Amino acid sequence: MTNRKLMKGNEAICYGAIAGRCDAFFGYPITPQNEIPELMSTLMPDNGHVCLQAESEVSAINMVYGAASTGKRAMTSSSSPGISLKQEGISYIAAAELPCVIVNVQRGGPGLGNTQAGQADYFQTVKGGGHGDYKVITLAPWSVQECYDFMPLAFDLADEYRGPVAILMDAIIGQMLEAVELHDNFEIVDRPKPWAVTGMRERDHNVVNSLWIDVNVMEEVNLRLQARYREAEKNEVRYAEYKVEDADMVFVAYGCSARVCRTVVDLAREEGIKLGLFRPVSLYPFPSNRIAQITKSGCSFMAVEMSCGQMVEDVRLAVNGASEVLFYGRTGGVVPTPTEILDYVKQVYDIAANPTS
Amino acid sequence: MKKVFERPKSLRQAEFTYCPGCIHSIIHRMVAETMDELDITNRTIGxxxxxxxxxxxxxxxxxxxxxxxxxxxxxATGVKRVLPDKFVWAYQGDGDLASIGTAEIIHAAARGEKISVVFINNTTxxxxxxxxxxxxLVGQRGSTCPAGRDPEHTGYPIRVSEMLATLDAPSYIARVTPxxxxxxxxxxxxxxxxxxxxLAGKAFSMVEVLSNCPTHWRMTPIESFKWIDENMTPVFPLGVFVDR
Amino acid sequence: MLKRQEVKIVGMGGQGIMVIGQLLAHAALIEGANVVWFPCYGPETRGGLAECTVIISSDEIGSPVTSTPDTLIAMTQPLLDKFAPTVKPGGVIFVNTSLAQPPKYRDDCKIVEIPANDIATELSNPKTANMVMLGGYVELMKPVKLESLKASLKEVLPEHNHRFIPINNTALDKGAEVTSR
Known part of the structure; x- marks a missing residue:
C-alpha cells in the first residue's frame, strides 16, 4: 500500500527505465508520449544518467545506436508517426545486433492521424517495420503497473537477444492514471558485452557494423539473427488468460483493447454468454502454440483491435483453420466501448458458437 | 638505419580500396597519424x-x-554522451554530411557536441x-546533371563551414585542401x-577538406588537384571560420 | 464505498476539469480502491474541450473508458448538451447551473443543480467552481470520503498552488452543503 502511487503509463515507463538501469534516453516531442521525454529530462540526470532531446526521431534512434554500441542501456520513445521515422535506425540496430528499448505510444493513423489511441502499428512493430529480415521482441502492457514492470524486462531481453525490444502501448495506456507499485523485485542480469566499442586497450578493435558485402557472410548474419529469434520464440512467449476454460468464444486482444474486452467478458457472463479473454503479452514472439491448444476446447475466437485488423492475421495463423476467427475493430483513434463489442458479439454469437449450423 | 616513414599504428594492415589519386587515402593517414601523435588510439571510437x-x-x-x-x-553524439572521457570522431563525405545528414551535422554543431568531424567535400x-x-559547382557535370548543374533547376552549392560558423557553440571550423x-x-x-x-574539453570542431574524385571527374590525379585549386577554392574559400 | 462508479467530468479547458478528476482518483487510491483516470483533450492548450473519466471500483477495472457513465459532472452548456444523452438511465447529472440549463429531457436521470460559479464567486475565488461541483458530487454519491479529497489536495496540486489549499477545502465544503440539504 505504502508504495502505491497514482501515475500515468508514460510516467511509469520512466520509473521502469530507471529500475531497469537505463543509461541513456534520446527522444523527440510527439503527443501522446510527451510525459516520457519530459519526466526523463529530470529523472535521468537526477540519477546520473544521460537524457538528450534530439533534433528528430531519426537522430534520436541513431543516438540510441551510438550509445548502445558502447554497451550502455539506451532507449527512445515516440508515437506512431515518429516510430515510422525511426524504422531505418531500428533496422540498422537489429543488423548490428545492438540491444535497446523503443517505446511506442500508438496514436490514430495513418499519416499525421490524431493524438487519440490506436493499435494500427502492430504490423510495423511485430513484422519488422524497416527493411530486411529482422524481428523486434514486442511487449504490450495493459496497465500502468505493467508499463513499469516491463521496462527492466525489456532491457534484459534486449541484452539477452542482442536486438531492439519494443514496448507497444497506446494513448490510453500511456495517458491514464492508475495505481502502480514502484517495487524493486527485479533481477537485472549484467551480461558481458565483449563486442562493445569502448576504446581498445588490450584487445583488437571492435567494429559495430551492418554492412557485409560478401553475400555469404550477410546470409550467415541473417541466420544468426534467425537462430536468436527461434530461441526467443521458445523462451519468451508471454500471455494472460481470463475465463478462457469454459468459454464458447474467446477474445484475443492486447493493451487497451484487452482491458475493454475484460469488461465485455464480465458483462456477457452476467447475461449467460460464456466469453473469455486471451491476452498476448508478447506480441512477438506471438503465443501461437497456446492459441492452437485453446482451439481444442471447440471455442471460436474474436480478435478485437483498435485497427482494421492486424493481429487477427496472427490469430488466424495460430488457429490454422481449427476454429472460426472473427474480428471487431475500431480505428482512426476510436476506442471501442464494452457495450458496442457486446452488441456485436450477440449479433454473431450463434453463428460463431455453432459454426456448422 | 633510421626509419623515417612507416605505417601509423592507428592504421591496420589493410590496403585502401580507394581509386588511385583519391584524397581519402591521404586524410585517413592524417587521422591515424594524429591519433598516434596524441596517443589516443586506445580510447578512440571512430x-x-x-x-x-x-x-x-x-x-x-x-x-x-x-x-x-x-x-x-x-x-557520435550517442557515444560521446555516454562515454564523455573517450575520444570520438566522425568522418563524412558531402552527400552524407551536406545532403541527407544536414539536420544531424547542424544540430550536433549547435549543441556543441564534444566531437571532431572530418568532412570530405569532393562535390560528387x-x-x-x-x-x-x-x-x-554550378555548371559541373555529374551522372544526374549530365549537362552541368543548372542553378535554375537544382540551386547552388552549400557552404557548410560558413553555415556552421554562424552557430555559437563550435570551437573550431576550418576549410583546407591538401x-x-x-x-x-x-x-x-x-x-x-x-x-x-x-581533448581539451572544447565543443564541436569540424575540418572541411576540399577533395577530388579523379574517376568521376574523369581527370588524372594531378589534373584533379589543379581543378580543386582553380574551380573549387573560389566557391569554397579556404580558411579558419571559427577558432575559440 | 460503491462497488463501481463511472463518472465523466466535462467542461472547457481552464475550468479545472482534469484536476478534480485527479483529485477524485487520488482519494480513491488512498482509500485502497482500484481507480483509473483517463483524460481527453482537444488540440487547444486553452479554452478547448476538456473531458476526463474516473472509474472507481472494489474489483479489478477492465475498460478504462466508458461511453455510458453512471454520473456526469458538466461545467458548461455545450459540453452538457454533448454528454447528457450518454448518461445511463437512472444515472445522475450534476449541472453547473451558473453556466448551464438543466437537461429536463433526461427525466430518467436524477439531475442535481449546483450554481458552482456563483458559490465560488461568493467565496471570492471563481476558479474554485470545479471544487464546489466535486464537493457536491462526493457528498451525494459518496464514491470517496470528503476528507480523502482534502488529504489529496497537496498531492495533486503542484507545490506553487498549495497556498490555495484552504480556499479549495472551503469550496469542497460549500459544494457538499448544497447536496446534503
Whole structure:
C-alpha cells in the first residue's frame, strides 16, 4: 500500500527505465508520449544518467545506436508517426545486433492521424517495420503497473537477444492514471558485452557494423539473427488468460483493447454468454502454440483491435483453420466501448458458437 | 638505419580500396597519424559514413562504428554522451554530411557536441557513380546533371563551414585542401587542432577538406588537384571560420 | 464505498476539469480502491474541450473508458448538451447551473443543480467552481470520503498552488452543503 502511487503509463515507463538501469534516453516531442521525454529530462540526470532531446526521431534512434554500441542501456520513445521515422535506425540496430528499448505510444493513423489511441502499428512493430529480415521482441502492457514492470524486462531481453525490444502501448495506456507499485523485485542480469566499442586497450578493435558485402557472410548474419529469434520464440512467449476454460468464444486482444474486452467478458457472463479473454503479452514472439491448444476446447475466437485488423492475421495463423476467427475493430483513434463489442458479439454469437449450423 | 616513414599504428594492415589519386587515402593517414601523435588510439571510437569511406572501419585500428547514411553526428553524439572521457570522431563525405545528414551535422554543431568531424567535400557522390552532390559547382557535370548543374533547376552549392560558423557553440571550423605541400601541412594541422580541442574539453570542431574524385571527374590525379585549386577554392574559400 | 462508479467530468479547458478528476482518483487510491483516470483533450492548450473519466471500483477495472457513465459532472452548456444523452438511465447529472440549463429531457436521470460559479464567486475565488461541483458530487454519491479529497489536495496540486489549499477545502465544503440539504 505504502508504495502505491497514482501515475500515468508514460510516467511509469520512466520509473521502469530507471529500475531497469537505463543509461541513456534520446527522444523527440510527439503527443501522446510527451510525459516520457519530459519526466526523463529530470529523472535521468537526477540519477546520473544521460537524457538528450534530439533534433528528430531519426537522430534520436541513431543516438540510441551510438550509445548502445558502447554497451550502455539506451532507449527512445515516440508515437506512431515518429516510430515510422525511426524504422531505418531500428533496422540498422537489429543488423548490428545492438540491444535497446523503443517505446511506442500508438496514436490514430495513418499519416499525421490524431493524438487519440490506436493499435494500427502492430504490423510495423511485430513484422519488422524497416527493411530486411529482422524481428523486434514486442511487449504490450495493459496497465500502468505493467508499463513499469516491463521496462527492466525489456532491457534484459534486449541484452539477452542482442536486438531492439519494443514496448507497444497506446494513448490510453500511456495517458491514464492508475495505481502502480514502484517495487524493486527485479533481477537485472549484467551480461558481458565483449563486442562493445569502448576504446581498445588490450584487445583488437571492435567494429559495430551492418554492412557485409560478401553475400555469404550477410546470409550467415541473417541466420544468426534467425537462430536468436527461434530461441526467443521458445523462451519468451508471454500471455494472460481470463475465463478462457469454459468459454464458447474467446477474445484475443492486447493493451487497451484487452482491458475493454475484460469488461465485455464480465458483462456477457452476467447475461449467460460464456466469453473469455486471451491476452498476448508478447506480441512477438506471438503465443501461437497456446492459441492452437485453446482451439481444442471447440471455442471460436474474436480478435478485437483498435485497427482494421492486424493481429487477427496472427490469430488466424495460430488457429490454422481449427476454429472460426472473427474480428471487431475500431480505428482512426476510436476506442471501442464494452457495450458496442457486446452488441456485436450477440449479433454473431450463434453463428460463431455453432459454426456448422 | 633510421626509419623515417612507416605505417601509423592507428592504421591496420589493410590496403585502401580507394581509386588511385583519391584524397581519402591521404586524410585517413592524417587521422591515424594524429591519433598516434596524441596517443589516443586506445580510447578512440571512430564513426564512419556511407559513401566511399564506408569501409573505413577496416582501415582504422581503433574501435569503429559504421553509421547509417548521414547519421554519423547523431551516432557520435550517442557515444560521446555516454562515454564523455573517450575520444570520438566522425568522418563524412558531402552527400552524407551536406545532403541527407544536414539536420544531424547542424544540430550536433549547435549543441556543441564534444566531437571532431572530418568532412570530405569532393562535390560528387563517388561510391554511387558520380551523381550531383549538394556541393556540386554550378555548371559541373555529374551522372544526374549530365549537362552541368543548372542553378535554375537544382540551386547552388552549400557552404557548410560558413553555415556552421554562424552557430555559437563550435570551437573550431576550418576549410583546407591538401593539393600542395603547404596545403598538406595545413590540413594536418587543422585535423590536429580539431582533435586537440576535443581533448581539451572544447565543443564541436569540424575540418572541411576540399577533395577530388579523379574517376568521376574523369581527370588524372594531378589534373584533379589543379581543378580543386582553380574551380573549387573560389566557391569554397579556404580558411579558419571559427577558432575559440 | 460503491462497488463501481463511472463518472465523466466535462467542461472547457481552464475550468479545472482534469484536476478534480485527479483529485477524485487520488482519494480513491488512498482509500485502497482500484481507480483509473483517463483524460481527453482537444488540440487547444486553452479554452478547448476538456473531458476526463474516473472509474472507481472494489474489483479489478477492465475498460478504462466508458461511453455510458453512471454520473456526469458538466461545467458548461455545450459540453452538457454533448454528454447528457450518454448518461445511463437512472444515472445522475450534476449541472453547473451558473453556466448551464438543466437537461429536463433526461427525466430518467436524477439531475442535481449546483450554481458552482456563483458559490465560488461568493467565496471570492471563481476558479474554485470545479471544487464546489466535486464537493457536491462526493457528498451525494459518496464514491470517496470528503476528507480523502482534502488529504489529496497537496498531492495533486503542484507545490506553487498549495497556498490555495484552504480556499479549495472551503469550496469542497460549500459544494457538499448544497447536496446534503
Amino acid at each position: 564513426v564512419c559514413p556511407v559513401g566511399c569511406a564506408v569501409f573505413m572501419y577496416e582501415y582504422m585500428n581503433c574501435d569503429m562504428i559504421e553509421a547509417a547514411h548521414g547519421r554519423a553526428p547523431a551516432v 557522390y563517388g561510391m554511387t557513380g558520380g551523381q550531383m552532390a549538394p556541393t556540386t 593539393t600542395s605541400p603547404a596545403g598538406l601541412v595545413k590540413t594536418k594541422k587543422a585535423i590536429k587542432r580539431a582533435f586537440e580541442n576535443q
